[in-house]
Amino acid sequence: MIEMASNIGRNDYCWCKSGLKYKQCHAAFDEKIEFYKRNHAEVPSKEMIKTKEQLSGIRASSKINIAVLDYVSEHIVIGMTTEEIDRMVYQKTVELGGIPATLGYEGYPKSVCTSVNDQICHGIPSEQVVLKDGDIVNVDASTFYQGYYSDSSRMFCLGNVSEDNRRLVRVAKECVALGLEQVKPWSFLGDMSQAIQDHARQNGYSVVREIGGHGIGIEFHEDPWVSYVIGKGTGVLLAPGMVFTVEPMINKGNDKIRMDRKNGWTFYTADGECSAQWEVTIAVTEEGYEILTY
Numbered sequence: 001m002i003e004m005a006s007n008i009g010r011n012d013y014c015w016c017k018s019g020l021k022y023k024q025c026h027a028a029f030d031e032k033i034e035f036y037k038r039n040h041a042e043v044p045s046k047e048m049i050k051t052k053e054q055l056s057g058i059r060a061s062s063k064i065n066i067a068v069l070d071y072v073s074e075h076i077v078i079g080m081t082t083e084e085i086d087r088m089v090y091q092k093t094v095e096l097g098g099i100p101a102t103l104g105y106e107g108y109p110k111s112v113c114t115s116v117n118d119q120i121c122h123g124i125p126s127e128q129v130v131l132k133d134g135d136i137v138n139v140d141a142s143t144f145y146q147g148y149y150s151d152s153s154r155m156f157c158l159g160n161v162s163e164d165n166r167r168l169v170r171v172a173k174e175c176v177a178l179g180l181e182q183v184k185p186w187s188f189l190g191d192m193s194q195a196i197q198d199h200a201r202q203n204g205y206s207v208v209r210e211i212g213g214h215g216i217g218i219e220f221h222e223d224p225w226v227s228y229v230i231g232k233g234t235g236v237l238l239a240p241g242m243v244f245t246v247e248p249m250i251n252k253g254n255d256k257i258r259m260d261r262k263n264g265w266t267f268y269t270a271d272g273e274c275s276a277q278w279e280v281t282i283a284v285t286e287e288g289y290e291i292l293t294y
């Protein structure tokens with residue numbers, strides 16, 4: 001909950017540390033939040049509202065995150081192992097002054113997630129997994145830089161990918177773009193979610209329910225949890241300063257998932273059909289949104 005005007009005077013310095021007086025800074029913002037709260041909306045907590053300084057930190061982290069995935073884009077080829085992608089991500093991230101955020105995260109052993117074909121997400125890079133002609137692969141990189149986190153993922157179509165799978169990859173990307181169109185202050189997370197699920201379903205696909213996006217910035221995974229199966233007008237109210245990921249997982253078949261019990265990380269489609277995902281980190285702004293990673 002936003003701690004409000006109750007304990008800040010209008011002439012005091014704003015809680016966001018902008019150096020401005022409260023009345024010239026977040027006073028109107030807080031009033032708006034109070035209004036929505038009185039009307040029973042789920043409102044963002046104060047931790048979800050990033051300060052200008054925090055936003056610059058996340059932006060700097062995001063620059064490295066983008067550069068790492070650009071580097072992967074330029075070098076990924078058929079015949080390469082996913083372990084080699086892991087090495088590229090580690091080396092490029094460190095070269096640019098960052099640390100791969102997944103490395104050692106809750107015991108995760110690698111610097112990146114590489115999810116091939118029917119792997120939905122959290123595929124663990126391995127010497128044993130060789131990229132083949134026709135594969136679709138998601139490379140999901142997360143970066144920690146000078147105290148701030150960023151996260152994004154892209155799909156790669158290797159060689160002669162079937163028309164079906166190319167369409168899946170394209171529609172998954174369109175889902176993110178259509179979701180983003182709904183992101184603006186004082187709308188709801190569910191507005192974005194609804195646009196994504198509508199487009200996926202209109203194309204005959206399903207959306208993974210159990211795994212979603214997340215707030216990010218000071219921690220790798222922060223509130224809010226970002227679902228892509230909730231309805232328009234539901235979920236948390238969006239306000240300027242919120243930073244979260246948009247990363248729907250779109251399945252060609254049904255939405256049932258299965259976890260690899262041996263590694264405890266990787267999710268597969270239960271029906272063995274392919275799954276595709278693109279991920280961006282965004283900030284909600286006064287006007288709409290800013291893409292931090294893409």
Ligand code: MF3
Nearest residue numbers: 102105108113122140142151
């Ligand atoms: N970028 C992935 C996500 O936010 C990272 C998951 S944590 C990992 O879902 F340890 F699995 F990598």
Ligand code: CO
Nearest residue numbers: 151213245247
């Ligand atoms: Co993420």
